[in-house]
Amino acid sequence: MIQELKEGYGHVFEDALINEILQVGTFKEIPEGFKLMEIGHYVKAMPLLVSGAIKVYREDNDGNELLLYYLEKGDTCSMTLTCCMGDAKSEVRAVAETDAKLIMIPVQKMEEWTAKYKSWRNFVFESYHSRLNELLNTLDSIAFDKMDMRLVGYLKEKARINNGDIVQNTHQEIAYELHSSRVVISRLLKKLEQMGKIELHRNYIKLLQL
Amino acid sequence: MIQELKEGYGHVFEDALINEILQVGTFKEIPEGFKLMEIGHYVKAMPLLVSGAIKVYREDNDGNELLLYYLEKGDTCSMTLTCCMGDAKSEVRAVAETDAKLIMIPVQKMEEWTAKYKSWRNFVFESYHSRLNELLNTLDSIAFDKMDMRLVGYLKEKARINNGDIVQNTHQEIAYELHSSRVVISRLLKKLEQMGKIELHRNYIKLLQL
DNA sequence: GCCTGTCTGTAACCAATGTTACTGTATATC
DNA sequence: GATATACAGTAACATTGGTTACAGACAGGC
Numbered sequence: 001m002i003q004e005l006k007e008g009y010g011h012v013f014e015d016a017l018i019n020e021i022l023q024v025g026t027f028k029e030i031p032e033g034f035k036l037m038e039i040g041h042y043v044k045a046m047p048l049l050v051s052g053a054i055k056v057y058r059e060d061n062d063g064n065e066l067l068l069y070y071l072e073k074g075d076t077c078s079m080t081l082t083c084c085m086g087d088a089k090s091e092v093r094a095v096a097e098t099d100a101k102l103i104m105i106p107v108q109k110m111e112e113w114t115a116k117y118k119s120w121r122n123f124v125f126e127s128y129h130s131r132l133n134e135l136l137n138t139l140d141s142i143a144f145d146k147m148d149m150r151l152v153g154y155l156k157e158k159a160r161i162n163n164g165d166i167v168q169n170t171h172q173e174i175a176y177e178l179h180s181s182r183v184v185i186s187r188l189l190k191k192l193e194q195m196g197k198i199e200l201h202r203n204y205i206k207l208l209q210l
Numbered sequence: 211m212i213q214e215l216k217e218g219y220g221h222v223f224e225d226a227l228i229n230e231i232l233q234v235g236t237f238k239e240i241p242e243g244f245k246l247m248e249i250g251h252y253v254k255a256m257p258l259l260v261s262g263a264i265k266v267y268r269e270d271n272d273g274n275e276l277l278l279y280y281l282e283k284g285d286t287c288s289m290t291l292t293c294c295m296g297d298a299k300s301e302v303r304a305v306a307e308t309d310a311k312l313i314m315i316p317v318q319k320m321e322e323w324t325a326k327y328k329s330w331r332n333f334v335f336e337s338y339h340s341r342l343n344e345l346l347n348t349l350d351s352i353a354f355d356k357m358d359m360r361l362v363g364y365l366k367e368k369a370r371i372n373n374g375d376i377v378q379n380t381h382q383e384i385a386y387e388l389h390s391s392r393v394v395i396s397r398l399l400k401k402l403e404q405m406g407k408i409e410l411h412r413n414y415i416k417l418l419q420l
Numbered sequence: 421g422c423c424t425g426t427c428t429g430t431a432a433c434c435a436a437t438g439t440t441a442c443t444g445t446a447t448a449t450c
Numbered sequence: 451g452a453t454a455t456a457c458a459g460t461a462a463c464a465t466t467g468g469t470t471a472c473a474g475a476c477a478g479g480c
Contacts, residue, residue: 058346064354082339091346114324114331121324128338129292135345136268136301143352143389144274147437170457179353181438186458202446202457357467380427391468396428412427412476 001027004050004101008074017117021048025103030096037094043083045104049075052100053161056092057177066142067154067177069134070097070161078131081110081124097161148188150178152210155198165207211237214260214311218284227327231258235313240306246287247304253293255314259285262310263371266302267387276352277364277387279344280307280371288341291320291334307371358398360388362420365408375417 005021013021025048030036037043039059047054054071056079071077071094079092113120141150154174158167167174175185189205192198199206215231223231235258240246247253249269257264264281266289281287281304289302323330351360364384368377377384385395399415402408409416 058350058353060350060354062354066349066353068349078338079342082335082342088339091343111328111331115328116325118321118325121321125292128288129298132289132292132342132345133301135342135349139276139278139345139349139352140268140270142349143268143276144270144272172457182458183439183460184437187437187460190459200458382427392428393430393469394467397430397467400429410428 001025001103005048005103008050009048012074012119012123014117014119017113017119020109020113021103021105024109025105027101028104029101030099032096032099034096034100035093036096037077037080037090037092039091039093040089042087043080043090043107045106046080046110047077047102047104049073050101050103052102053097054094054100055097056094058092064179065176066179068092068138069131070157072161075130076123076127078128081127147178147180147184148191151185151188152192152197154178155205155207156210159207167205167207168203169205170203211235211313215258215313218260219258222284222329222333224327224329227323227329230319230323231313231315234319235315237311238314239311240309242306242309244306244310245303246306247290247300247302249301249303250299252297253290253300254317256290256317256320257287257312257314259283260311260313262312263307264304264310265307266304268302274389275386276389278302278348279341280367282371285340286333286337288338291337357388357390357394358401361395361398362402362407364388365415365417366420369417377415377417378413379415380413 002022004027005018005025009021010018028047030052036047036054049071051073054075054077055067056069056071056077057065057067059065077094079090079094082088083090110124114124141153145153151174154177155167158169159165162168171185171189172182175182178185189198189200192210193200197208197210199208212232214237215228215235219231220228238257240262246257246264259281261283264285264287266278266281266287268276268278287304289300289304292298293300320334324334351363355363361384364387365377368379369375372378381395381399382392385392388395399408399410402420403410407418407420409418
């Protein structure tokens with residue numbers, strides 16, 4: 001755990017804090033698809049992401065889904081922060097998009113560290129800032145963009161997260177994440193293929209020049 | 211300023227903090243329509259809202275507008291928080307929806323107080339929590355609701371903010387805030403009137419039973 | 421009164437998206 | 451290889467929302 005922590009957070013946290021984390025944190029490896037957080041559940045630990053990617057999304061009462069954003073190395077879940085501090089239920093769901101490694105911090109340390117370490121405060125506020133901005137970007141794309149632009153953005157982001165030019169999803173899965181329907185997504189993907197921007201295959205899509 | 215502060219925040223902040231606020235904060239009264247924050251500008255002070263309501267909204271590069279949420283008595287602007295700490299530009303615009311009174315706190319105190327006062331930390335985190343949730347609600351309604359539901363939600367919220375059952379806006383103004391068009395809003399409002407839920411008048415709308 | 425500008429109502433039309441239904445094809449399993 | 455299942459392509463259609471255009475109603479200033 002030491003090397004992962006130092007590599008990912010050594011330049012962010014002061015040494016004393018690193019040591020505290022080593023004492024109270026627990027290292028965790030989770031497989032792709034592992035559900036880290038469920039809507040309506042209480043949260044008792046805060047994750048520091050060391051490697052991999054976490055997908056954070058929203059689901060309403062009728063089962064409608066919507067992708068909010070991805071968390072990557074060096075990120076943490078602000079939603080968890082607020083939930084921990086306020087003793088509130090989670091409003092979102094978090095699932096490992098790839099295999100991932102994380103360090104779990106017990107809730108009670110957070111308040112303590114916020115008072116004690118400047119680097120922790122910065123990290124927490126920085127985290128809030130990023131997440132708020134990502135939410136705003138998601139909102140923008142839903143409110144202002146048409147579905148074709150949203151789809152292109154989705155493909156780019158997804159490929160980036162998976163370090164390559166391949167998106168391994170069925171059209172149905174993409175439709176869920178964008179809160180659209182399979183037929184619409186197939187239609188738009190076909191159009192992108194005809195424009196020479198992507199290559200369609202069964203169960204995966206190869207990005208050419210988007 | 212003392213009585214406004216004690217009334218609005220006396221039960222939230224410890225006495226020592228109240229005293230500090232009295233020393234460094236400045237009291238400010240602003241008229242309806244006053245622009246508190248502009249997109250792309252830096253922020254140098256943080257507002258504690260004592261009375262009135264502030265409208266926070268987003269505008270993209272093409273001039274498309276979208277209402278995010280309202281701030282009320284006891285609220286502060288989390289966006290400002292992040293901007294101050296991170297020395298970043300504002301991503302949103304804030305305008306007084308009604309005449310309002312606020313106490314402005316200089317940025318440099320914030321970091322200090324976060325270390326020093328537990329009540330301040332709670333306030334800040336609570337504030338983030340509320341704002342994140344409000345953003346999520348806005349997102350939900352845009353992603354999952356049709357325009358008629360969004361309009362009903364808008365009317366309710368707007369009437370609540372203005373303490374009554376009257377919404378004083380033209381159809382065009384409502385269209386801007388919901389990022390729709392005047393004709394669409396007029397159409398839907400007419401439908402609501404025919405259902406007996408509202409009364410339409412020139413320049414204002416009276417809510418009956420929504 | 422009479423203009424003028426703003427606000428609202430309405431019709432006709434269009435584009436984007438969602439829905440239903442049916443097809444063919446790849447893949448896995450037996 | 452035969453069968454079943456999941457996936458993708460496509461057509462036809464419905465619905466929502468946006469656009470354009472125009473007419474009438476109201477309010478303010480003269």
